[in-house]
Amino acid sequence: MSADLGCYNIADLRDRARRRLPRGIWEYAERGTEDETGMARNRAAFERVTFRPRVLRGVQAVDTSAQIFGRPSTLPLALAPTGAAGLLWHKGDLALARAAAAAGVPFTISSASTMDLEHIALAGGRLWFQLYYWEDRSLSHAVVDRARDLGCEALFVTLDMPVPPNREYIQRSGFGTPFRLNARNTLDVLLHPRWLAGVMGRYALEGGVPSQANLPDRLRAKVTKGAPPGALFKQDDLDWDAVKHLRDRWPGKLILKGILHPEDAARALALGADGVVVSNHGGRALDSSIASLDALPAIAAAVGGRMTVFLDSGIRRGSDVIKAIALGADAVLAGRAPLYGLAAAGEVGVARALALLQAETARTMAMLGARTMAEVELTLLG
Numbered sequence: 232m233s234a235d236l237g238c239y240n241i242a243d244l245r246d247r248a249r250r251r252l253p254r255g256i257w258e259y260a261e262r263g264t265e266d267e268t269g270m271a272r273n274r275a276a277f278e279r280v281t282f283r284p285r286v287l288r289g290v291q292a293v294d295t296s297a298q299i300f301g302r303p304s305t306l307p308l309a310l311a312p313t314g315a316a317g318l319l320w321h322k323g324d325l326a327l328a329r330a331a332a333a334a335g336v337p338f339t340i341s342s343a344s345t346m347d348l349e350h351i352a353l354a355g356g357r358l359w360f361q362l363y364y365w366e367d368r369s370l371s372h373a374v375v376d377r378a379r380d381l382g383c384e385a386l387f388v389t390l391d392m393p394v395p396p397n398r399e400y401i402q403r404s405g406f407g408t409p410f411r412l413n414a415r416n417t418l419d420v421l422l423h424p425r426w427l428a429g430v431m432g433r434y435a436l437e438g439g440v441p442s443q444a445n446l447p448d449r450l451r452a453k454v455t456k457g458a459p460p461g462a463l464f465k466q467d468d469l470d471w472d473a474v475k476h477l478r479d480r481w482p483g484k485l486i487l488k489g490i491l492h493p494e495d496a497a498r499a500l501a502l503g504a505d506g507v508v509v510s511n512h513g514g515r516a517l518d519s520s521i522a523s524l525d526a527l528p529a530i531a532a533a534v535g536g537r538m539t540v541f542l543d544s545g546i547r548r549g550s551d552v553i554k555a556i557a558l559g560a561d562a563v564l565a566g567r568a569p570l571y572g573l574a575a576a577g578e579v580g581v582a583r584a585l586a587l588l589q590a591e592t593a594r595t596m597a598m599l600g601a602r603t604m605a606e607v608e609l610t611l612l613g
Contacts, residue, residue, distance in 0.1 A: 234583065235583065236575065236579065236580065238575065238580075240548075240591075241548070241568045241571060241587060241588075242547070244568075244580060244583065244584055247580075248319075248571045248572075248573075248574030249261075251423065251426055251574060252319065252423065252426055253416070253419040253420050253422070253423045253427075254404070254419050255406030255415075255416045255419055256315075256406060256426070258401070258404060259401065259404075259406045260313075260315045260319060260570055260574070261567065262398070262400055262515075263398075263515050264396045264398050264514070264515055264517075264518050265397050265399070267518065268514075268519065269511055269514030269515075269517070269518045269519065269520055270515075270545075271514075272521075272522040273523060273524070274545055274547070275522070276522035276524040276545070277545055280524070280612060280613075282595075282598075282612060282613055283612060283613045284599045284600055284611070285611070292602065293593045293596045293602055294603045294604075295589055295604070296604070297561070297604045299561070300385065300484050300539060302384075304335060304337065304357075305334060305335035305336055306335075306336055306552070306588065306589055306592060307552065307556055307560075307561065308336055308546075308562060308564070308565055309337035309339060309357075309541075309562060309563075309565075310336065310338045310339055310565060310569050311564035312341035312342075312343075312389070312566075313341055313566050313567075314341045314342075314343030314344060316344070316570065316573060317346060317441050318345070318430065318441075319430075319570060319573050319574040320429075320577045321429060322346060322350075323577075324340065324341070324351050325346060325354055326578035326581060327573060328340070328356065328358070329354040329356075329578050330569070330572075330578050331354075331569075331585070332354050333582060334582065334585040334589070336357075337356070337357035337359055337385075339361050339387055339564070340358060340359065340360045340361065340378070340383070341361050342361055342362050343363060343443065345441035345442065346444050347444045348360070348377055348444075348445055349381065352382075357384060358384065359386070360374075360375070360378035360385070360386055360387070361386075361388075361389060361488070362375060362386060362387065362389065363389055363464045363466065364464065364465060364466050364473075365462060365464060366462070366463050367462065370446060370462065372480065374445045375477070377445075379482065383483065384483055384484060385483055385484035385485070386477070386481050386484070386485050387488045387508065388474065388477065388486070388488060389489055390487055390489040391488070391489025391491075391511065391512050391516045391517070392466065392489070392512065392516050393467045393469065394466075394467050396515060398515075403415075404419075446462055474499075474502060478503045484505040484539075485503070485506075486504065486539070486541070487506075487507050487508070488507075488510055488543070489508065489510050489512060489516070490507040490508065490509055490510070490530060491509065491530075492530075493529045493533035495507075496534050497533045497534065500533075500537055504538065505538055505539060506539035506540065506561075507538065507539075507540060508543050508564060509540065509541065509543065509560070510523050510544050513543070513544045513566055514544065522545070523542055523545065524542065524554070527540070527542055527555065527559055527560060528559050530559070531558070539561045539562070540559060540560050540561050541561065541562050542555040542562075542563045542564070543564040546564075546565045546566075546568055547567075549589070549590065549592030549594065550591060551563075552588065552592050552595075553592060553595045553599070553601075554612070556604060557607050557609055557611055557612050565584075565588065568584050569581045569584045569585065571584060572585075599611050
């Protein structure tokens, strides 16, 4: 059981995380892109959905578990891939993976992690792997092969950022890749000694600034330096043929992440993908894109139960999980919510975030008269 940390909802964890992190690191993890209307739209979509509860249903025993890819999960939820984890907490990816394993939900390793796949895999539990394509495609195929050999169950290919997004605040703060020191961010770091000692100080004792992992040694670069030729993420030339090649190469479950159009979902199904993630990248890619929750019903209808549909972007409450399931998702991905816990208190904070989401999910189901996920349906919405 997780400690409560004086945090009684995800918003409390968010506040604690914000206080602990330098402003530039906080903005890198928290903010969206351009005018940040996409983030607001994601939350507004959840807030528009209301419930029409049923009563007298005998809800003394509520089961929040679900089947994801034919295997049990304590919630219809997995931790989304998040590349900033290692800057929020020392070896943050490992803390996320351990908390997910303890909670009985899957964890998705990011290809942008600062930890090797092999080290994260020590956490055990159900592990998935998320891929961004590097400019040198052979590097991408090599890391996919490593994920396969480590027993990763599923491969998530993120497709919604064919070009780098316009995150103007990063240009101002210098907290991008490569990280650039300036007067503003130097003072910012010095004013957050707990983060400086607990994260960067520990990395320094172990050999220095973290680097982009999952690349050959000759291509690894510290976050303070630019990536060498071939080691930059590059996806503007991706097409369906590239995904078909990956489908032929990858023996496990293949999921396409960043789908917002039902025709793309139908094409993914025809290509042989096992699932799609309905996602606008948490409002961090195209600012004016449709809210993920608003895009969900049409995509669920387009695939008609023939593949697994995930909803990503904006999960902050257990009631959000239930809204997504009622609108056609099989499961959700949570990104920022566990990151708030991580930044607040490491593995204990992630455990608290997951415990809160499970408790809220169970309470929402009981209030609705739904005893199992199978009883969560469209008729429960207002």
